[in-house]
Amino acid sequence: MDKKEEIKKKFKKNNPKISNNSCGCQIDEFIIENSPNERLCSVKEADFEIFVDPDVEKISNQLYLKKETDWLPIITPTQSRVDKFLKYTDLKKDEVIAILPPKRGKATIEKIAINSVMAGCAPTFMPIIQHTMKALSNEKFNLPAINATTHPVAICTILNGPISHEIGINSNVGCLGPGYTANATIGRAVRLCMINIAGAVPGIGDHATMGSPAKYSFCFGEAEDESPWESLHIEKGCNSDESAVTLIAAEAPQNVNDHRSKKAEDILDTIINTVAVAGCNNSHVPGEILVIMGPEHAKTIATDGWNKDDVKKYINEKTSVPVDLGDRGGRKMDEKLITEGEVKLTRSPKDVIVVVAGGPGRHSMIAHGFGTSSESVTIPLKLKDGTPVSSVEDFKKNNCK
Amino acid sequence: MNIKIVEREILNPLADTDTIKLELNPLPQNRRFIALLDNTKPNADLILNLIQENLEFDKFIRITKPAGDSATSDQIEQTAQADLIILALGDCGSCTTWLILDAIKLEKQGMPTISICSHIFAPFARELAESYGAHSLKIIEIEHPLAGQSKEVIKTKTQKIISQMNEMLD
Numbered sequence: 217m218d219k220k221e222e223i224k225k226k227f228k229k230n231n232p233k234i235s236n237n238s239c240g241c242q243i244d245e246f247i248i249e250n251s252p253n254e255r256l257c258s259v260k261e262a263d264f265e266i267f268v269d270p271d272v273e274k275i276s277n278q279l280y281l282k283k284e285t286d287w288l289p290i291i292t293p294t295q296s297r298v299d300k301f302l303k304y305t306d307l308k309k310d311e312v313i314a315i316l317p318p319k320r321g322k323a324t325i326e327k328i329a330i331n332s333v334m335a336g337c338a339p340t341f342m343p344i345i346q347h348t349m350k351a352l353s354n355e356k357f358n359l360p361a362i363n364a365t366t367h368p369v370a371i372c373t374i375l376n377g378p379i380s381h382e383i384g385i386n387s388n389v390g391c392l393g394p395g396y397t398a399n400a401t402i403g404r405a406v407r408l409c410m411i412n413i414a415g416a417v418p419g420i421g422d423h424a425t426m427g428s429p430a431k432y433s434f435c436f437g438e439a440e441d442e443s444p445w446e447s448l449h450i451e452k453g454c455n456s457d458e459s460a461v462t463l464i465a466a467e468a469p470q471n472v473n474d475h476r477s478k479k480a481e482d483i484l485d486t487i488i489n490t491v492a493v494a495g496c497n498n499s500h501v502p503g504e505i506l507v508i509m510g511p512e513h514a515k516t517i518a519t520d521g522w523n524k525d526d527v528k529k530y531i532n533e534k535t536s537v538p539v540d541l542g543d544r545g546g547r548k549m550d551e552k553l554i555t556e557g558e559v560k561l562t563r564s565p566k567d568v569i570v571v572v573a574g575g576p577g578r579h580s581m582i583a584h585g586f587g588t589s590s591e592s593v594t595i596p597l598k599l600k601d602g603t604p605v606s607s608v609e610d611f612k613k614n615n616c617k
Numbered sequence: 618m619n620i621k622i623v624e625r626e627i628l629n630p631l632a633d634t635d636t637i638k639l640e641l642n643p644l645p646q647n648r649r650f651i652a653l654l655d656n657t658k659p660n661a662d663l664i665l666n667l668i669q670e671n672l673e674f675d676k677f678i679r680i681t682k683p684a685g686d687s688a689t690s691d692q693i694e695q696t697a698q699a700d701l702i703i704l705a706l707g708d709c710g711s712c713t714t715w716l717i718l719d720a721i722k723l724e725k726q727g728m729p730t731i732s733i734c735s736h737i738f739a740p741f742a743r744e745l746a747e748s749y750g751a752h753s754l755k756i757i758e759i760e761h762p763l764a765g766q767s768k769e770v771i772k773t774k775t776q777k778i779i780s781q782m783n784e785m786l787d
Contacts, residue, residue, distance in 0.1 A: 262621030270624045284630055294625045318714065318741075320748045321632030330630045360718060361685045361711035364741070413632040415748075423710030423741065501685075546709055546764070547684040548657035589686035589711075 290334040301329035304342035306614040314353035317360040319415025335405035351593040358590040363416035370430035376449035377459030380437040387437035389575025403433030430468035442511035443572035444518030452594035464592035466583035475578040480520035498561035500545035501587030508581040510574040528565035637750035642729040645700035652699035656684040659764040661706035667775040685711035707734035735761035
């Protein structure tokens with residue numbers, strides 16, 4: 217027996233058929249009988265299959281042509297990437313958590329995960345986006361109008377609580393700008409979900425006359441440690457150890473530059489005079505406004521002895537425009553709102569949504585809302601059975617495969 | 618040896634839609650009582666005035682509802698005795714949305730409707746109606762734009778749709 221036959225015999229003895237599903241080819245046959253240029257397996261199309269990720273440029277372009285992106289490059293939503301996101305939920309992947317207008321798309325956990333991958337999110341952001349979709353389906357948010365309107369309203373996502381720290385949401389310097397993964401990609405994921413789940417495709421289901429840069433992404437955290445006041449989620453009824461998302465329909469924010477005021481009233485007057493303009497929705501259909509108070513402004517105001525309610529009352533009371541300028545919007549103003557020729561931009565102090573965020577500097581920002589017909593929604597992050605969570609890992613521990 | 622390089626598949630980001638089908642109501646055989654639902658968009662009142670002047674019905678009622686939001690239950694209730702409800706005006710995204718969703722709400726309650734939308738927003742109005750199962754919701758197109766236009770322009774545009782309405786009702 218030559219050496220080749222000897223090896224073959226020994227191999228067969230030690231390795232009976234490896235698998236009933238195998239093609240029948242034996243590795244020893246290849247080793248012994250085939251030259252390197254010959255086929256390993258004559259039955260299958262290929263001897264080896266090497267899996268590679270799709271070309272980002274190609275896929276981004278394909279999705280762009282199908283109007284399934286925000287027209288920026290995406291991370292390709294492969295099964296393995298999506299599976300990592302599905303570990304951070306306690307819901308089944310085919311569970312429908314909302315039906316989103318205008319297309320009445322079914323927001324399943326899997327579709328939310330796919331769009332979150334595309335946005336560049338980390339898997340740990342999944343609970344945030346999942347809860348955001350749930351919150352958006354609340355009737356008082358009025359998503360049918362928010363998605364379809366010609367008004368440049370965006371969906372602003374504000375995070376509070378320990379999970380916002382855990383996932384690295386930025387609430388400090390540059391929190392509304394570039395440079396922070398969670399801020400950039402959670403906001404983008406929300407927008408991609410609107411495009412692909414809700415059908416808010418620009419020009420088709422989203423009719424914003426000009427759109428808004430805030431529609432690419434608009435997400436930040438509240439700087440709770442910098443705030444002299446109760447944070448937003450506690451004001452909305454959550455516990456301090458809970459984490460929460462707040463969704464508010466808002467225009468792109470505008471700056472309030474006040475380097476000189478030393479008193480609460482003076483800073484607030486600068487804010488008020490930035491809010492009180494004619495061409496916003498609030499001027500003819502009063503509703504919520506978002507005040508993103510810089511920590512330095514907040515400190516000055518609080519040092520003057522003003523609490524958050526004082527701030528909200530003052531802004532509500534003093535922010536108005538002349539009715540002949542205000543009543544130029546699409547919906548006719550309710551005459552009951554007019555007082556001495558003026559209309560307030562908010563209906564009550566409750567409409568003034570105050571959060572503290574940002575870094576050093578004498579700046580705050582304000583964002584007008586959609587007006588009377590949309591209200592912000594705050595929901596705590598909880599498991600399906602209502603159990604509060606202290607970490608995104610709680611969702612992983614309760615993962616439902 | 619053959620080595621095959623396989624590109625991983627990507628998962629589809631598009632959601633399935635929740636499909637429903639609504640039975641819509643036929644237009645009335647008689648011309649007794651018509652409710653005109655005005656969402657307060659600029660010139661919606663003028664369009665509805667012209668319709669009231671030119672459509673032969675025994676009785677009209679005018680109701681206002683908010684643009685960009687749903688009609689209240691009181692506003693819906695006021696239409697209860699009407700044989701037909703005409704809704705105006707869908708000439709932007711949110712007002713078209715709630716004009717159509719209110720029309721669907723009325724159709725579900727057994728009320729026939731005609732919705733007036735500008736020709737720019739009518740395709741969206743139809744797609745939205747289809748998404749909500751109202752595949753043949755009656756939508757009449759009026760020439761866009763309507764806001765910021767003179768009375769004469771509105772009159773000319775409205776006259777064109779009044780003849781269409783008469784044809785539909787005949």
